[in-house]
Amino acid sequence: MRSHYVKNSPQILAASEYVEQEPFANRGKWRESLGIAPEAPLCLEIGCGKGRFLEEMARQEPEAGWIGLERISSVLCRAAQRMDAVAEDQAPHHLRLIRAEALQLGEIFANGEISRIYLNFSDPWPKVKHCKRRLTSDRFLPIYRRIMTPDGCLQLKTDSDDLFAFSLQSLAEDGWRIGVREDDLQASPYAGDNIMTEYEIFFTAQGKPIHLLRAFPPVSGT
Ligand SMILES: C[S@@+](CC[C@H](N)C(=O)[O-])C[C@H]1O[C@@H](n2cnc3c(N)ncnc32)[C@H](O)[C@@H]1O
Structure with a gap:
């Protein structure tokens, strides 16, 4: 599933109208920059990979803003090429891609700016010595809490039992409320409007059950 090196990825990223070249300059102004209403949801996928989920979600909810964050240029390139290939009359207008590391989120988004965070098939980092990654x-989690609206929602999907268990514990320790918890998404009430990611298609084809959780930030949000 790992993407191979993409030749000329800096040039491809620089040329795509979907790639935000100066994400730090938009801090606190993302709704305006995306051209969405002040009350419209602003949604962020962290580790967006090749962008399938984002493109489909933007089609399903066109009034919302959609931002994909990805730290690997060659992977983000694939997402940019995907969006660039969409026909003009179906183009997702309120969607941007950012090449950055999730630890930088607080410099890219103002406090309370993000309505929803999606973590889709995040790297499980199975070794205990890598658990902070x-x-x-x-x-x-404290960064997510700060940039999220008080009524925001974090959704996680994973095939990894260990990452799921770790996430439930980590969220609970940080004061998040778990609203939804499913151990087999396809057999759950959430299967109907579920948009699959690239990794999800791969794991589902192998017959692996997918975990789903939705969590809500602590009230104080500090
Ligand atoms: C396993 S892939 C999943 C891709 C996609 N979400 C999917 O479900 O098909 C995880 C992606 O998250 C990105 N990623 C991991 N840690 C990250 C971080 N700290 N900041 C930004 N992106 C990250 C990786 O580069 C990788 O492309």
């Missing part, structure tokens, strides 16, 4: 570790 998991996107639901205590290095990341």
